[in-house]
Structures are given as C-alpha cells and as structure tokens.
Amino acid sequence: MATTEALPAAELLARIGRMADRSLPLWGLSPAARATLINHSENVTYRVDDPATGSRSILRVHRVGYHSQEAIRSELQWMEALRREAGVETPEVIAARDGSAIQTLRSPELEHPRHAVMFTFLEGKEPAEDELxxxxxxxxxxxxxxxxxxxxxxxxxxxxxxxxxxxxxxxxxxxxxxxxxxxxxxxxxxxxxxxxxxxxxxxxxxxxxxxxxxxxxxxxxxxxxxxxxxxxxxxxxxxxxxxxxxxxxxxxxxxxxxxxxxxxxxxxxxxxxxxxxxxxxxxxxxxxxxxxxxxxxxxxxxxxxxxxxxxxxxxxxxxxxxxxxxxxxxxxxxx
Known part of the structure; x- marks a missing residue:
C-alpha cells in the first residue's frame, strides 16, 4: 500500500501543513485563516480558524493510497444519511467554492497529491478515561x-x-x-x-x-x-x-x-x-x-x-x- 513520501515524519508534516494553509482559499476562507495540526494517524487533521469571520472548522488531509475518491464520497454519504435518518450527530461537510465536497491538493514539496475534506467543527470533549x-x-x-x-x-x-x-x-x-x-x-x-x-x-x-x-x-x-x-x-x-x-x-x-x-x-x-x-x-x-x-x-x-x-x-x-x-x-x- 502506498502511504507517504520517504521523508522524516516531522518534515513530512511540515510540508503537508504548508500545503494545508495554502489550500484554505479553496473553501472561501480569508488570507488570515490558519490550519493548526490536531492529529496525525491515517490522515492529517487540522483545526482551521479564520479570524476574519470568527469561523472554526476541521480540515482532513488524506493519507496517500488509503482511500479512493469514490470511497471518501461513500463515507460522506453515510455520515449525511445517519444525521438525516438516524439522529446520529456527525460533522457536516463544508463544500469548497467550486461546490465539491472533496478537493485534491498538490504541492511542489510533495510527490503525491492528497484528497482533502472540510468539516464543521463540533463542540464537545473526548470522554475522560476515569469516567467511562x-x-x-x-x-x-x-x-x-x-x-x-x-x-x-x-x-x-x-x-x-x-x-x-x-x-x-x-x-x-x-x-x-x-x-x-x-x-x-x-x-x-x-x-x-x-x-x-x-x-x-x-x-x-x-x-x-x-x-x-x-x-x-x-x-x-x-x-x-x-x-x-x-x-x-x-x-x-x-x-x-x-x-x-x-x-x-x-x-x-x-x-x-x-x-x-x-x-x-x-x-x-x-x-x-x-x-x-x-x-x-x-x-x-x-x-x-x-x-x-x-x-x-x-x-x-x-x-x-x-x-x-x-x-x-x-x-x-x-x-x-x-x-x-x-x-x-x-x-x-x-x-
């Protein structure tokens, strides 16, 4: 399975982070918007803050080779159906300015392009391990x-x-x-x-x-x-x-x-x-x-x-x- 470029993890994350910041105008965010890393596992996930509007959202940049665009679209379809039909609270997709749910990001610093999706920010906290x-x-x-x-x-x-x-x-x-x-x-x-x-x-x-x-x-x-x-x-x-x-x-x-x-x-x-x-x-x-x-x-x-x-x-x-x-x-x- 293809995964990532042959780079040290810190350098790879730095390059993906710069690509993420440059991509934010695709979703209509202001030049002041910034992506802050919150998780790196299969994917790289960022909290996105736009001081111009006070908005907050979540950007997920996908791992190379793990999911096709069709598979990502399928995931989003089920999440929407769960919200609409089963009363399960899930993040909503924020479409890009071109109306699409999935963007493909590219950077001259990275060999492979990466799919990305923007989601609404949900309030709440991970359950504490001593009160489960x-x-x-x-x-x-x-x-x-x-x-x-x-x-x-x-x-x-x-x-x-x-x-x-x-x-x-x-x-x-x-x-x-x-x-x-x-x-x-x-x-x-x-x-x-x-x-x-x-x-x-x-x-x-x-x-x-x-x-x-x-x-x-x-x-x-x-x-x-x-x-x-x-x-x-x-x-x-x-x-x-x-x-x-x-x-x-x-x-x-x-x-x-x-x-x-x-x-x-x-x-x-x-x-x-x-x-x-x-x-x-x-x-x-x-x-x-x-x-x-x-x-x-x-x-x-x-x-x-x-x-x-x-x-x-x-x-x-x-x-x-x-x-x-x-x-x-x-x-x-x-x-």
Whole structure:
C-alpha cells in the first residue's frame, strides 16, 4: 500500500501543513485563516480558524493510497444519511467554492497529491478515561442506531468501503499490514499470537456473516472519535467505516484500553445502551471477547505499519507484549 513520501515524519508534516494553509482559499476562507495540526494517524487533521469571520472548522488531509475518491464520497454519504435518518450527530461537510465536497491538493514539496475534506467543527470533549461507564452506555445506544440504520439502508450507486474481516485483517494482503512485522515480535510472540490468529479465524468462521451480524459500521468508534457535549454523544472520524461484523464496533470502542480491569463493566454498560434500541442474543454476546481480541491483533499490525506516528511510537513493543498476555487469557477460555 502506498502511504507517504520517504521523508522524516516531522518534515513530512511540515510540508503537508504548508500545503494545508495554502489550500484554505479553496473553501472561501480569508488570507488570515490558519490550519493548526490536531492529529496525525491515517490522515492529517487540522483545526482551521479564520479570524476574519470568527469561523472554526476541521480540515482532513488524506493519507496517500488509503482511500479512493469514490470511497471518501461513500463515507460522506453515510455520515449525511445517519444525521438525516438516524439522529446520529456527525460533522457536516463544508463544500469548497467550486461546490465539491472533496478537493485534491498538490504541492511542489510533495510527490503525491492528497484528497482533502472540510468539516464543521463540533463542540464537545473526548470522554475522560476515569469516567467511562456513562459514555459507554450512550455509545452503545448510538452504535445500535447506526447498525439499525445500516441494516435497512440501500447503498448508493458506486458505494465502496474497506471490508474488515479475517481475510483483509490477516490474509496475504492485509489492509493494515502484518502483525508479524510489528514491534517486539520475536519467536515466543509469533507462537502465541499465531495461536490467537488461528483461533480467531475458526471462531469468526463459525460466527458467520449473516445480515443481522455483518454490515456497514463505523469500525473505529474509540474514545478519540467521540465528543461528549452534556448528554449528547457525537461521532466523528468515519475514515475507517466499512463492512464488518457489528460487534467489531464494540471491539474498536475498547481500542488501547483492552487491558483495563473494568472492561467487563464497560462491556455491560455498552450492552445496556445497545439494548435500548435492539437486543442481542446470548449467542452473539458470548462472542464479544473474540471481537475485542480481533481488534487488538489488528492494532498490533497497525502500530507496525504506522511506525512514523506518535501514537505508534508511544505504544511500541509493550503493546505487543500486553497483547500476548491478553491472548493467553483469551485462549485459556476459547482456544
């Protein structure tokens, strides 16, 4: 998968930042408008402030080679449908002066052009990690509304998104790269995570992809992609939305906190919220640990293939070692 130019991360971000600032007139912003970096993972995301009007917005500059323009358009279509038809608060797209939702940015400092989208700025804060039971219940309810909408939504012509299943995660051409190539993967790690991968494959095949279990979902609905504003829970960053098991969304909600001792309580809180919209069978609920570990192993791969990001650097080999400990517990029950 093509990703970025062969530049040190700091230099690459500096060049993308200059390109972002130069692009702001495309959206009718004043010469005084500036883009401030707020996140770098798959994409580079900026808060845009225009002192001439007092406006604030969010600019997302896409990673090279991750999504086609058609895939980005599909993402935006679902976000709009969720706002309009399911009561899910998502950012709105701000069209450029030429009326288009997606711009292609170019810079003489960069080899590859990049797609970019401007969104409205939503008020709210990421949930605090020491007060998650309430947010997880609301997240469960929001997730259920999203899944119910997806199950009944007719995909627009040309709709295309990533598929997040066992083959795309751990097959010969994995979307996020091979977990085997990540930080700290030695012979003992290969053995235990290899057993985990094989067990996940068997259980997911048995679980199946029936329509009530598998469909369009957010696929990255973790704490960093939620905004809590009073009693309102807003959902942002649909960049990974795609076709997967609906329970995968619960696995993603626990991203990077799978080791916490209160995870069973968080799961129950999520299920209470989900049950306000639709009930899950005991058979489905019993497989929740599988989707938590499916996501965990995917994140080991992501960290290895995104080693230039600050998040990957901060996690590194300890995250792989922690994954082995969680795998041992999981395999003791399901292996």
């Amino acid at each position: 039971l309430g947010p997880f219940e609301r997240l469960g309810e929001v997730s259920a509304r999203m899944h119910r909408h997806a199950a009944g939504w007719t995909l627009p012509p040309g709709f295309t998104r990533h598929v997040w299943d066992f083959e795309t995660a751990f097959g010969p051409n994995p979307t996020w790269g091979r977990w085997q190539d990540s930080f700290g993967v030695d012979k003992p790690v290969l053995e235990i995570l290899g057993r985990l991968e094989r067990t996940l494959g068997r259980r997911l095949e048995r679980y199946g992809k029936s329509r009530e279990r598998f469909g369009l979902c957010h696929a990255d609905i973790r704490l960093a992609n939620l905004l809590v504003d009073g009693t309102r829970t807003k959902v942002i960053d649909f960049d990974d939305c795609g076709i997967s098991w609906y329970l995968y969304d619960l696995g993603t909600a626990l991203s990077f906190i799978e080791h916490r001792p209160d995870v069973p309580d968080l799961v129950q809180s999520w299920l209470r919220g989900y049950g306000k919209v639709t009930r899950l069978s005991r058979e489905v609920e019993a497989e929740i640990p599988t989707f938590i570990m499916f996501r965990r192993l995917l994140l080991v791969a992501w960290i290895g293939s995104h080693a230039e990001t600050e998040l990957a650097k901060s996690l590194g080999a300890p995250y792989t070692q922690g994954s082995c400990q969680l795998a041992e517990t999981y395999l003791g029950k399901f292996g």
